[in-house]
Amino acid sequence: MKVLYCVSEAVPFVKTGGLADVAGALPAALAHLGHDVRLVLPRYRSISTEGLAPLFPLRITLGDATVEGAVLEGRSPAGIPIYFIECPRLFDRGGLYGEGGRDYADNLARFAFFSQAVVAIAAQAFPPDLIHCNDWHTGLVPAYLRLRERARQQGAWPALYTVHNIALQGSFPAEQFPLLGLPRDYLAPEGLEFWGQVNCMKAGLVYADLINTVSATYAREIQTAEFGAGLEGVLVARHRDLYGVLNGVDYTQWDPRVDAYLPARYDPEDLDGKRLCKRALQKEAGLEVLPYAPLLAMVSRLTDQKGCDLVAAVLPALVERGVQFALLGTGDPRYHALFAHLARDHPRHVFIALRFDEALAHRIEAGADIFLMPSRFEPSGLNQLYSMRYGTVPVVRRTGGLADSVTEATPGTLRDGVATGFVFDAYSPLAFLATVDRALDAFRDPVVWRRMQLAGMRADFSWDRSAQRYAALYREAVGRRVGGLAAGSP
Ligand code: ADP
Numbered sequence: 001m002k003v004l005y006c007v008s009e010a011v012p013f014v015k016t017g018g019l020a021d022v023a024g025a026l027p028a029a030l031a032h033l034g035h036d037v038r039l040v041l042p043r044y045r046s047i048s049t050e051g052l053a054p055l056f057p058l059r060i061t062l063g064d065a066t067v068e069g070a071v072l073e074g075r076s077p078a079g080i081p082i083y084f085i086e087c088p089r090l091f092d093r094g095g096l097y098g099e100g101g102r103d104y105a106d107n108l109a110r111f112a113f114f115s116q117a118v119v120a121i122a123a124q125a126f127p128p129d130l131i132h133c134n135d136w137h138t139g140l141v142p143a144y145l146r147l148r149e150r151a152r153q154q155g156a157w158p159a160l161y162t163v164h165n166i167a168l169q170g171s172f173p174a175e176q177f178p179l180l181g182l183p184r185d186y187l188a189p190e191g192l193e194f195w196g197q198v199n200c201m202k203a204g205l206v207y208a209d210l211i212n213t214v215s216a217t218y219a220r221e222i223q224t225a226e227f228g229a230g231l232e233g234v235l236v237a238r239h240r241d242l243y244g245v246l247n248g249v250d251y252t253q254w255d256p257r258v259d260a261y262l263p264a265r266y267d268p269e270d271l272d273g274k275r276l277c278k279r280a281l282q283k284e285a286g287l288e289v290l291p292y293a294p295l296l297a298m299v300s301r302l303t304d305q306k307g308c309d310l311v312a313a314v315l316p317a318l319v320e321r322g323v324q325f326a327l328l329g330t331g332d333p334r335y336h337a338l339f340a341h342l343a344r345d346h347p348r349h350v351f352i353a354l355r356f357d358e359a360l361a362h363r364i365e366a367g368a369d370i371f372l373m374p375s376r377f378e379p380s381g382l383n384q385l386y387s388m389r390y391g392t393v394p395v396v397r398r399t400g401g402l403a404d405s406v407t408e409a410t411p412g413t414l415r416d417g418v419a420t421g422f423v424f425d426a427y428s429p430l431a432f433l434a435t436v437d438r439a440l441d442a443f444r445d446p447v448v449w450r451r452m453q454l455a456g457m458r459a460d461f462s463w464d465r466s467a468q469r470y471a472a473l474y475r476e477a478v479g480r481r482v483g484g485l486a487a488g489s490p
């Protein structure tokens with residue numbers, strides 16, 4: 001199958017979160033299964049043009065303006081062909097989506113340009129069997145495809161739209177709608193209009209042939225008012241076309257056996273390296289080097305999604321229990337201030353790094369004992385999967401992909417040796433603290449702890465299985481077109 005995979009970030013080029021990890025790994029896993037997958041990515045300033053070859057020029061209409069750009073061709077280290085969308089006016093900037101905590105004012109123009117460029121590549125360079133879109137940045141692609149179909153233009157390829165986070169919708173004032181060059185009737189409740197705004201996520205949900213999200217539980221959750229961020233009605237209407245496929249792990253990047261960022265490597269047969277990693281992390285973080293002090297950690301975007309308020313609320317109580325805590329994250333300035341404050345109050349126990357640091361993220365996964373992920377919602381989550389691989393037992397809230405990937409420690413699962421973590425339900429400091437306490441009790445029992453570590457380290461979340469499920473969704477979407485079945489809504 002020939003697949004054009006369009007996305008706004010991908011490792012090793014640019015990353016702000018898990019989306020980039022997925023876009024770096026899933027195409028390679030699909031290629032491994034024999035599919036011809038090619039990536040489309042904006043050429044941001046931080047991506048060097050060295051080694052990229054110009055393929056064809058772009059002239060894209062945005063409202064009254066014609067914006068020029070180009071498609072550059074390159075390859076990922078894994079050998080995946082990549083089309084970079086060059087447009088200095090829109091992408092030659094310091095950030096991906098914004099700077100200094102503020103989104104760029106012209107984000108709709110930027111990603112409308114990008115989405116039209118994706119369609120241009122399909123039309124002029126690589127006619128695919130299917131276009132795979134991801135999150136709001138590429139939600140307009142299915143809308144442009146639908147337009148081609150209406151105009152009976154050749155090449156109206158089917159689209160799969162993957163929701164990585166329903167909370168980030170790419171919503172813009174309706175006055176910007178003319179930028180898109182779409183007929184007026186697209187700006188309607190049956191189309192991409194949402195509460196009087198242009199909503200790019202909704203465009204993807206309405207116009208794609210098939211939709212999926214990144215775990216089975218999240219696929220159910222987003223059909224409810226609590227998790228749907230207003231779009232639950234749209235998702236319920238399309239529930240027959242909505243699937244859940246859990247993310248995988250790229251074990252060439254995230255495995256303590258091979259991780260080049262670590263001061264020592266280890267595997268389930270020999271955890272000595274993990275002890276060295278813990279000691280090195282304690283030193284690096286300025287914490288006391290105490291092998292038996294439980295070291296709790298978090299690596300996360302600091303947003304409301306991630307349960308930062310719960311962590312901040314229980315931290316003083318944990319410090320009283322003699323626990324050490326290391327956090328790496330960036331995000332909401334409110335949380336920066338809150339955690340900086342906690343670090344000042346408890347310098348011997350709390351280490352806070354408010355920056356993006358790939359290497360430190362790996363060293364924390366390896367050096368910590370317990371990983372905290374008390375998310376309010378979590379479409380899939382990757383860090384709990386990484387933690388398990390590193391023998392760092394996760395404490396998670398029962399939601400989304402966390403519920404689908406962590407096996408709760410109960411007398412039964414502990415006895416069977418399949419428990420991999422600790423899970424709580426109510427979004428409250430009390431419930432969270434009680435569960436961390438259960439984890440600390442288990443930590444003090446070396447036999448129980450080792451069993452849980454090993455169960456996590458041996459669990460298999462490799463991409464192969466998920467890639468096969470994506471391939472099945474591609475076939476389903478293509479098959480429906482061939483079968484002549486009308487797809488989706490209008
Ligand atoms: P999300 O995509 O919602 O942020 P995931 O758990 O899917 O959550 O993925 C987060 C990814 O981003 C992980 O690879 C994690 O290590 C990484 N990450 C998050 N914050 C930082 C940071 N400050 N420094 C380095 N890596 C980070």
Ligand code: GLC
Nearest residue numbers: 018019164378379380381382
């Ligand atoms: C989003 C979600 C996260 C998921 C990632 C990749 O950022 O918040 O749960 O793992 O996308 O799909």
